[in-house]
Amino acid sequence: MHHHELAMSANTGPIPVPVILQTESRDKWGKKMDFLLSVIGFAVDLGNVWRFPYICYQNGGGAFLIPYTLMAIFGGVPLFYMELALGQFHRTGAISIWKHICPIFKGIGFAICIIALYVSFYYNTIIAWALFYFYSSFSSTLPWTNCDNEWNTENCTNYFGKDNVTWTNYSRSPAEEFYTRNVLELHESDGLENVGVIRWQLMLCLFLIFTIVYFSLWKGVKSSGKVVWVTATLPYLVLLILLVRGATLPGAWRGVVFYLKPKWEKLKDTTVWVDAAAQIFFSLGPGFxxxxALSSYNPFDNNCYRDAIVTSVVNCLTSFMSGFVIFTVLGYMAEQRHVNVEDVARNKGPSLLFITYPEAIANMMGSTFFAIIFFAMMITLGLDSTFGGLEAIITAVMDEYPDFLSHRREVFVLGLVTVCFLGSLSTLTKGGAYVVKLLEEFGVGSSIIAIVFLEATAVSWFYGKKTSRCVNRFSNDVKAMLGYTPGFFWRFCWVAISPTFLAYIIISALLNPAPLVMFDYTFPDWSITVGYIIGFSSFVWIPVYMVYKLVWTPGSLKQRLAVCLRPERTLSDIHADTLGLTPLP
Structure with missing residues (x-):
């Protein structure tokens, strides 16, 4: 559907011209690939490389692929498809879109923006650590190869290439001491009570990261769409090189067997299914x-169904392939240490990327080269996910306040990046890694899943007016764009399965919260309370906005509810008119 046709049909019916002008002036992706690479770049991030392999081996190896695939098909991909279609049809960001769907839910948009802001406070710090490593890699001997540095302690034990090394409970590898005592300087902090001063080296790294982010985002999709050609493709090149390198190491097969050996009895355990659901959800990233935002810059008739399938499959295959990259190296390390693979794979979370893998690299031929490309990969994996997260805020806020912001994008992006930089300062202190862990656990966690649950419910049950026909309203939107209605499978997933899938993750997470522990530090009780406040601070906007909307709408309660639940007449109706579709009553 092209807009000049809309303009021509303007004589035949009462179509408000400003609406059309607004979408005419909306940016468009330069090429279809700019969009696809942006979506892939956002969805494929550090979590694909460290979280998936770890969760896979922890939950039954090859057997885990069954719940993972099922959760992807019934939960992750339908939500991913739904969000791409909504953005492309309504052509607007996360806040304004609600007046087209169900105005009373507009608080969801504000909540999403706040969560995206929390993510930007800690996520870029992890990229800053990678940049610090990247800089440190430019030396003939990597600084985490041996115990002869000023930050090492007497516990530092280097067992590579030596036969008679005794490894005790107190032993620490050079790579672990480099990470905790040189990059983070955790030993100079007493935990969250006293995080210490800001590490200027990390602050400099973060400043560089945000400078790159600013110049990638300042011109909108025209600039970011070009940068992702590097940031979304480089990781694949590096993963391929590392895969070939890993496969040729002695002991590599031990790691692969450990990664994929199916433990079928694990499938009876509910935590495995919860982990599969949470992993696919956070990996695909619907609801952020x-x-x-990204699909709102697409042409109206773009095939978003195909895009959803292609990008989801690429994302899942990347996670699977990363497992081989990680576990071939863990097998090699187990061989060198003369221990079992599970003893090497104890490090979970980002430390897999900052301790275990660098340690293996340090003891290979050509270690400097592999270290440089490995950390370059980590930086690019992180960067385009940051582009996505911040673009979500920029698009949402600029679409909500177009009169004030439409010509001031550069200034607004500068303001936003500055806020993110200032918000990140607490994560750059000597105890900053604890702050990162706290924000990651509570700032995103259950609140984002609860928000997506509401979003899916609103679109499937409240969009349009008569309850039984709600998902039909959304299906008609998709038909207007693609020329065919989504099949029964997708409609059933949207109405019933996906919301159930999300409710299941939330309830499980709230019933058995994981204890917060990091290195030997257990988080104090007050920090858990602070965490819950952070989590609640985003979600609370949803009920607050509902009350505000009901109070300020004129009329009796019944009239107010009717107005608050009914979408305003918008572009969607205009598209429907021009296509000869009858809008639902």
């Missing part, structure tokens, strides 16, 4: 407002 990013897919809405």
């Amino acid at each position: 407002g990013v897919l809405l």
Whole structure:
């Protein structure tokens, strides 16, 4: 559907011209690939490389692929498709879109933006650590190869290439001491009570990261769409090189067997299914407002169904392939240490990327080269996910306040990046890694899943007016764009399965919260309370906005509810008119 046709049909019916002008002036992706690479770049991030392999081996190896695939088909991909379609049809960001769907839920948009802001406070710090490593890699001997540095302690034990080394409970590898005592300087902090001063080296790294982010985002999709050609493709090149390198190491097969050996009895355990659901959800990233924002710059008749399938499959295959990259190296390390693979794979979380893998690299031929490309990969994996997260905020806020912001994008992006930089300062202190862990656990966690649950419910049950026909309203939107209605499978997933899938993750997470522990530090009780406040601070906007909307709408309660639940007449109706579709009553 092209807009000049809309303009021509303007004589035949009462169509408000400003609406059309608004979408005419909306940016468009330069090429289709700019969009696809942006979506892939956002969805494929550090979590694909460290979280998936770890969760896979922890939950039954090859057997885990069954719940993972099922959760992807019934939960992750339908939500991913729904969000791409909504953004492309309504052509607007996460806040304004609600007046087209169900105005009373507009608080969801504000909540999404706040969560995206929390993510930007800690996520870029992890990229800053990678940049610090990247800089440190430019030396003939990597600084985490041996115990002869000023930050090492007497516990530092280097067992590579030596036969008679005794490894005790107190032993620490050079790579672990480099990470905790040189990059983070955790030993100079007493935990969250006293995080210490800001590490200027990390602050400099973060400043560089945000400078790159600013100049990638300042011109909108025209600039970011070009940068992702590097940031979304480089990781694949590096993963391929590392895969070939890993496969040729002695002991590599031990790691692969450990990674994929199916433990079928694990499938009876509910935590495995919860982990599969949570992993696919956080990996694909519906609900962060990013897919809405990115697809809103697509042509109206773009095939978003195919895009959803292609990008989801690429994302899942990347996770699977990363497992081989990680576990071939863990097998090699187990061989060198003369221990079992599970003893090497104890490090979970980002430390897999900052301790275990660098340690293996340090003891290979050509270690400097592999270290440089490995950390370059980590930086690019992180960067385009940051582009996505911040674009979600920028698009949402600029679409909500177009009069004030439409010509001031550069200034607004500068303001936003500055806020993110200032918000990140607490994560750059000597105890900053604890702050990162706290924000990651509570800033995103259950609140984002609860928000997506509401989003899916609103679109499937409240969009349109008569309850039984709600998902039909959304299906008609998709038909207007693609020329065919989504099949029964997709409609059933949207109405019933996906919301159930999300409710299941939330309830499980709230019933058995994981204890917060990091290195030998257990988080104090007060920090858990602070965490819950952070989590609640984003979600609370949803009920607050509902009350505000009901109070300020004129009329009796019944009239107010009717107005608050009914979408305003918008572009969607205009598209429907021009296509000869009858809008639903």
